Amino acid sequence: MFLAINEILKEKSRFVLITIVIVLVSYLVFFLTALAYGLATSYTQALDRWDASGIILAKNANDVIGRSLLFEDDYRDQSGDDRALLGVGAATIEIDGSEDVALFGIDQTSFLNPEVSSGRGFAVDSEVVVSDELKRIGVAEGDVISLQGADTTYTVVGFVEKATFQTAPVVYMTLPAWRVAASEVSGMTAMRDDTTVSAIVTRGDEQSVQTTDRTVWQSMRDFSFTLPGYQAQVLTFSLMISFLIGIAAFVLAIFIYILTLQKKNIFGVLKAEGVSTGYIGWSVMVQVLLLLFFGLAIGLALALLTGFFLAGKVPFAVNVSFFLGIIGLFVVCAILGGLASVRSVAKIDPVEAIG
Amino acid sequence: MTKNAVLALKNVSREYIQAGQKLTALQQVDFSIHPGEFIAIIGPSGSGKSTFLTIAGGLQNPSSGSVIIGGTDITKLSVKELSQVRLSEVGFILQASNLVPYLTVEKQLQLIDRVSRRKEDANAMADLFNVLSIEKLRKKYPTDLSGGERQRVAIAKVLYGTSSLILADEPTASLDTKKAFEVVELLAKETHERGKATIMVTHDERLLKYCDAVYEMQDGRLTRRKMS
Numbered sequence: 011m012f013l014a015i016n017e018i019l020k021e022k023s024r025f026v027l028i029t030i031v032i033v034l035v036s037y038l039v040f041f042l043t044a045l046a047y048g049l050a051t052s053y054t055q056a057l058d059r060w061d062a063s064g065i066i067l068a069k070n071a072n073d074v075i076g077r078s079l080l081f082e083d084d085y086r087d088q089s090g091d092d093r094a095l096l097g098v099g100a101a102t103i104e105i106d107g108s109e110d111v112a113l114f115g116i117d118q119t120s121f122l123n124p125e126v127s128s129g130r131g132f133a134v135d136s137e138v139v140v141s142d143e144l145k146r147i148g149v150a151e152g153d154v155i156s157l158q159g160a161d162t163t164y165t166v167v168g169f170v171e172k173a174t175f176q177t178a179p180v181v182y183m184t185l186p187a188w189r190v191a192a193s194e195v196s197g198m199t200a201m202r203d204d205t206t207v208s209a210i211v212t213r214g215d216e217q218s219v220q221t222t223d224r225t226v227w228q229s230m231r232d233f234s235f236t237l238p239g240y241q242a243q244v245l246t247f248s249l250m251i252s253f254l255i256g257i258a259a260f261v262l263a264i265f266i267y268i269l270t271l272q273k274k275n276i277f278g279v280l281k282a283e284g285v286s287t288g289y290i291g292w293s294v295m296v297q298v299l300l301l302l303f304f305g306l307a308i309g310l311a312l313a314l315l316t317g318f319f320l321a322g323k324v325p326f327a328v329n330v331s332f333f334l335g336i337i338g339l340f341v342v343c344a345i346l347g348g349l350a351s352v353r354s355v356a357k358i359d360p361v362e363a364i365g
Numbered sequence: 366m367t368k369n370a371v372l373a374l375k376n377v378s379r380e381y382i383q384a385g386q387k388l389t390a391l392q393q394v395d396f397s398i399h400p401g402e403f404i405a406i407i408g409p410s411g412s413g414k415s416t417f418l419t420i421a422g423g424l425q426n427p428s429s430g431s432v433i434i435g436g437t438d439i440t441k442l443s444v445k446e447l448s449q450v451r452l453s454e455v456g457f458i459l460q461a462s463n464l465v466p467y468l469t470v471e472k473q474l475q476l477i478d479r480v481s482r483r484k485e486d487a488n489a490m491a492d493l494f495n496v497l498s499i500e501k502l503r504k505k506y507p508t509d510l511s512g513g514e515r516q517r518v519a520i521a522k523v524l525y526g527t528s529s530l531i532l533a534d535e536p537t538a539s540l541d542t543k544k545a546f547e548v549v550e551l552l553a554k555e556t557h558e559r560g561k562a563t564i565m566v567t568h569d570e571r572l573l574k575y576c577d578a579v580y581e582m583q584d585g586r587l588t589r590r591k592m593s
Binding site: 012013016017019020021276279280281282283284285286287289360361 | 445450453455465467472475479480506
């Protein structure tokens, strides 16, 4: 402790530089992890909030929800609180700017109905609740929006946080309103059937789900991975991020090891004077942990700050367990690096240090 | 006479195997030193002076014979116990002073308190700083000190500890004549006054006048020089 702290006080600029290295490495890792995680969640954010077990699609849709159409015959047997009808579509809204959005037609009494963060839920077909990401392009409560290629207009009555699907902000509306909107936008006249939905979202385990020969059920996780681009993106990013984390942790361990190795001479003299290896080892560890504490804390703070200022512009999302995992790994690797150098301190022959 | 000796070597030999050849660094050395004695060992380089010092200081074991510090045969101790003996009984003053580069003069002494888990003795410290005239250097780092000042701090460090045996390896090697005389005179005076036992290895014949006895080392044999 005494040696560790006094050395830091004496060699201030050196230790500031070392801390900066740890800050930069951890900043990079924290920030990129949050970005990759944010991008991945922006694909499925709106789905994750459902707390659903799976989804039933039309068999002939080949897992693509946009092509899936189910009618009353397909879901007559699917009733109860654990089932919810969902209409999905894609459209472009126009206000000050234009923005691609996902249309979600839902039954307000089902569990798909999102909790609004401001305003209120929609009451009639001409009202919609939208993702708060649309505030960025100037959408405000009470605004009237229209969809490109359609005549109907809608009044925005509320906002929902964290509501994106395949990175597009979600516009929630009633099922009848969705049928009109989706058919107007795409020109699919089959939508006119007033029982049409895209899918049935299910809660409860797989055994409880009944499908017909026209429908197929898959878990939410499987469904997420069939979203176009999702799997490729998640795999690529998780590989990149895990390599980044692994290499950064390794570099940190080597860095700490070399840092202590430089001081072998003075440790040798201390050992000759009868200072125990335990005392020297402990002071090495204290120093490692101090550097790490400040480095990681500042790196984390910088990453969170950057995320805060870039909010809305980039998909930045913190996953606490990822961050704890990274911190844990860095601490373990740095301690291993420290222990390796303590081991070399233990091996110093005091005779050589004196001679 | 080895009774009450701070350090006693009995029939100590040390052999090395180097490049397949057996080298004898020490041959049947008998030696003892008592409290208040300031002894010099001289001899050409390679004569075994350094080996003698490292064995006397418990840094390495002899091939045969026994080394007794404060009544204990240290050749039978474990590495850890040996380290404990060095910490409490032996003080080293080295050619290039053995000060920790990132501790101020004051903290060099405080470190001894820390590692031996004892309380700081502010009076003893102040007294040493005063006697060794390094009071104004308290807050300075070793790199800011001259060679003479550094050796005086090294002496302060040794005297501040509990060591009864002081081993000085060429303590004046990096000093000019005037400084060398000052440092050795100081070391001799404190050795006598505080009842320590000091062994100084040196090349410099002019320093021998401060010593109570002089030993000569030649080819691993230690002989006492007759005082004129």
